[in-house]
Amino acid sequence: MTVSATKKYKVIGTRPIRHDGADKVTGRAIYGGDVKMTGLVHGRILRSPHAHARVKSIDTSAAEAFPGVYAVVTGADFPDLQDKIANLGEGSVNLADLSANLLARDKVLYKGHAVAAVAARDVHTAEEAVKLIRVQYEPLPSTTWVLDAMKDDAPLLHEDLRTDSMGEKGEEPTNVATHLHFETGDVEQGFAEADVVIEREYKTASVHQGYIEPHVSTVLWNQDGHVSVWTSTQGSFTCRQQTAELLQIPVSQVTVTPCEIGGGFGGKISVYLEPVAALLSRKCGRPVQMTMNRDEVFEGTGPTPGSFVRVKIGATKDGRFTAGEAWLAYDAGAYPGGMIGPGCMCVFSCYDFANAKVDGYDVCLNKPKTQAYRAPGATQAAFACESVVDELAEKLGIDPVELRLINAAKEGTRRVDGPVYPRVGFIEVLEAVKASEHFNTPLEGPNRGRGIAAGFWFNIGLKSSVAGNVNSDGTVELIEGSTDIGGSRTSIAMQLAETLGITAEEVHPKVVDTDSVGYTDVTGGSRVTFATGMAAYECGLDIIAQMKQRAALLWECDASTVEHDEGVYSSNGQSMNFKELAGKLHETGGPIVARGAVSPEGSTNTFGAHIVDVEVDPETGKTTILRYTTVLDAGKAIHPSYVEGQMQGGAVQGIGWTLNEEYFFNDSGEMQNASFLDYRMPTCLDVPMIDCIIVEVPNPDHPYGVRGVGETPIVPPPAAIAAAIYRATNCRMRELPISPPRLWKAMSEK
């Protein structure tokens, strides 16, 4: 179902078959693991068994002497990167930290931390050789809970870390890497005006993105110094830059070929294997392929932060929010640089708070370095804020949707971190919730409850490039720099097709390597259909301008007199369609090569809301999702099936996060459930059909009104499900996951 108020398009809004479908269903798509080449050898990594330890020595001699071993590397093989910072588009990265995360130097900071790597003739030989590397550790006390890690007596991960608090460096060593503070209005005065104030604390566990395909990379460091990388990555240029910076070679000395990717969700932005495989390749002169096992994915790559969030909101009797206060502490993981920024930006972002204050802390502890995971940091914050809003609604006796409508952010609302919203669609989303069949169908039966929650993601623009080549048969080859994780080849191609007035099938999108297209930032932050789509639109305008010149040559008129309308070029009563004119290019000056490169400003501000019905088994505490409806302002849904896919995927990941998923650590800080058997993600048997309502309030900053749709759908589930569970069980659950034992315990205590 689509609630639309936008103009009619011919291609946009339709549901063509995806361009990459055939290659995928026939097995011809090349994933990272499909890369084969002459002389390929296989790499394996030795990982720390300790959550925290000093590395006293590494002896690789036995591994090096093992038959079939080609090369062994340790952190000492990386260049010294002390104090080097790289700007990766999405934010700056401390290269020394990134390097040490790939191969530890003086200390290991989490169980699974990479220590050394081996390349051998086959993966089994490499595995055996890895076991022959002798590492002397001095184990240290560890910590895996964010509030513990903030204590004065916590084990220190980085002895030189000082809190950079509002621009001032602290004097004492700490695990707190960053302290953010946003404030607007007069918070004290705001709370004084409130009739009701609710303050609650929320906890969430580390959860993993859980992509199907493990990390896999193949690297050849050729003898001329050129490094070629074939990898599963969300950003070929991001991978290129990280690899180049870590190896201290120019970016143009690295070519990254992005393979098809089996999921990323934010977890395949940072490099793990590429620079290590490069070092191995340089040593042995052969291409090196490295593939992680599932336990390495869990223990060696970045989950989303575990968190502690305290939210306090005051409201008047008639439901107007007078003040908000939030205090957030998020895992950074082993190295600084977590998701606290967007957590702080998003915690109050759905509502119009005249008075609000947000404090956020990025905290190092003995877990893998955290990474982005779909609207990174927003879900934890929304779980807290939306749950408090639900409690306020109950206390004020106002319907939760109405309470949200009273306070909903709209055009002109200033977010606590500063930006003022342009036209946004939150009110339309909430109205769509109210109008939905789900909302208007009463939920009956014992142990059942319905919950509602909202979510927000601000989206990013960054940089995108495309090129377009017109074929003589009236089709267009579209070269894209954006790796395609969730169907962006098609959503970008459709925007070019719409611009040119041809069909989606007449545009052939292709994702190429970093040598063959202009710089393009990572596929993430819901930016691709927005920004790369904009590049495709620019490319379309370039093609149209050139086509007009060709028509003018044919008709012996001035190009300025040639009009273009939906694929038809005309002047003075003469007209040709795109295909006819494309067939005349060879006789009018040769090929048309076009381009689009953008760096759009502003954000795309996507709001959503979810309705969920649950039933809780009073005997076991198991929660069953009975019905689930997601509502999202897509701005304009380019390919509604893909938008629905994002809505459904985000909801299901949010359901897993809410009900079951967690990194379970023992007292030594060792993860105990690093497999898909023990780390429980939802299967299709665990969820009902996820219904989708697409709302379309066009984004004024995009030619086709696109908003990012990839992130927001994961934000509402924890709060929505917790609210539903409350209505089913009378238990307010404030810690994730709301797993059967935890819920059963809460119900038992009640």
Added chain:
Amino acid sequence: MTVSATKKYKVIGTRPIRHDGADKVTGRAIYGGDVKMTGLVHGRILRSPHAHARVKSIDTSAAEAFPGVYAVVTGADFPDLQDKIANLGEGSVNLADLSANLLARDKVLYKGHAVAAVAARDVHTAEEAVKLIRVQYEPLPSTTWVLDAMKDDAPLLHEDLRTDSMGEKGEEPTNVATHLHFETGDVEQGFAEADVVIEREYKTASVHQGYIEPHVSTVLWNQDGHVSVWTSTQGSFTCRQQTAELLQIPVSQVTVTPCEIGGGFGGKISVYLEPVAALLSRKCGRPVQMTMNRDEVFEGTGPTPGSFVRVKIGATKDGRFTAGEAWLAYDAGAYPGGMIGPGCMCVFSCYDFANAKVDGYDVCLNKPKTQAYRAPGATQAAFACESVVDELAEKLGIDPVELRLINAAKEGTRRVDGPVYPRVGFIEVLEAVKASEHFNTPLEGPNRGRGIAAGFWFNIGLKSSVAGNVNSDGTVELIEGSTDIGGSRTSIAMQLAETLGITAEEVHPKVVDTDSVGYTDVTGGSRVTFATGMAAYECGLDIIAQMKQRAALLWECDASTVEHDEGVYSSNGQSMNFKELAGKLHETGGPIVARGAVSPEGSTNTFGAHIVDVEVDPETGKTTILRYTTVLDAGKAIHPSYVEGQMQGGAVQGIGWTLNEEYFFNDSGEMQNASFLDYRMPTCLDVPMIDCIIVEVPNPDHPYGVRGVGETPIVPPPAAIAAAIYRATNCRMRELPISPPRLWKAMSEK
């Protein structure tokens, strides 16, 4: 040695290491035979044992039933292409003929003509299965000598062929496919004014391009109908178009990835294997790889035409040519469409003939369809014309170089086929001959002689596309559509580097597939460094214009005030070099993506002359090349080493053609020497160092003055060597090859 009169460049004219060198010397370059993929099967072709026969039936049932066979195809699997013509840029092609050349239908027209093809699990199984195909032939009389094939009672290859004589169709069936006629001035009057007239007849044999790498192609016809081709080809887009036309699918349904190529010289323009492998792949659903054996290359692909040429030239006592007349008959091979056109254009192209007449005949006979071979058709013509000029010089008592200088074509000279030369460098080439150390060093000793001859090629422009992406480290990725046979990656990259004021190494050229770059015509006709280089220049101007805008943003000035000079951008006292500005792109609007697409008009008109010293063994008739100097007007030599490589390569191929190479047919029209053992190409032991003198008379139609250099060097050798042999032996040899037995016979008869 370089004789230069052009402006100074920083990059152009230097000799950087080739960009593709490392991949080639480290074995990492992917040639056609290196293509491997999942499920690959192997194809083999059944070929006709007869030079001419009617195909009565083909029974493939036993082959189909053979274990390990996946598919069998015959000509009947091709679509019906009667009367379909395709324009392939270089000229139109009759698709029915092309299809029948790939898999014969009703008749086989030469020994080695493909009849059927098999795909099987391995090449040995395919070979066995091919032998199980039963073909019933009705053998027909055959002919392999062009004058025989023109006779009224000659065996007819195509019963429906009528001579298309000066636009009029004949009434009688014939093997003559085309009759060309060029005429200028009053030839009769011209000869009347002559003091001396010489008329001679010349014959040449079929010779092969002799590239090292046999034809090899891999094709996947995927289940969505998309055809992917990996192949050794001179033109990825030409291959794409031929394949699409022969299969009657849109060009955009075919993707051609050009692999590295082990030589082409004109012989890898026409498709042989790709459409056949495609048909096999469609039948069996797997990728099919086909590789020719050497005998298949000789017997199944196109040699250059054997020829008969009669040339008559009249001159005054003081050496002025008063009239010329030429009559040329060239092999077309099995199907119409040979090299007679350029033969007729080039026969008198070195000289200023006020009165001349040229008649040319394209003649079908029972040899493989002829193909281009370096200056196609010009060598045969020049052998005749230049030999007559040498005889005239002797008769007139004028030095052969002086006689050529008296009559040399120059700016304003009208060629017999019409075009008027712009600034050309023939006089400068002849002056360089006269000034050369070789020319001025007397040749002494018995059985020795020196010869000189000139040559010409007009070169073509056609269409080329490139794209350029600026990296933040100040380098540029250059995407090219031209397959790189002879170093064009470097010669094109150098032109972009010169334009941008950066080094050759800072441009990274890459040849990509047909989906990833704009339409680009074949690599041939000496066009690539000229036309694709022009596209690179256009791309450079596009980059400069965009860089100026970025500088203007940084300096808050108008872009029109920003100057560019040799890589430095400046305005109002501020300045940045290319690298500095490239590092600022991310903060000034994002990536720079640039393009160049050209369809240059006009030709590039390259003249050359060779000096050769030989010694003939009076006992055996074996000719030894003692010394060889090539002189060429390169316009402007972008990379002199590559120009020298073309000069040396062309000369050596011309030496082989002159002294040893020939298709040797028995009376049944069967080639008897289809191997490199029996088809005698020169080795490095057969030739001395080939000295090179590059003359530079800039081409006014190219921004850097480039002329094509790939073709002309093969044109002078036969005439030059024949002149040298004459002076060594007193025998005027007028038939190629001047092999030891033929020369010994001539010497014996004297």
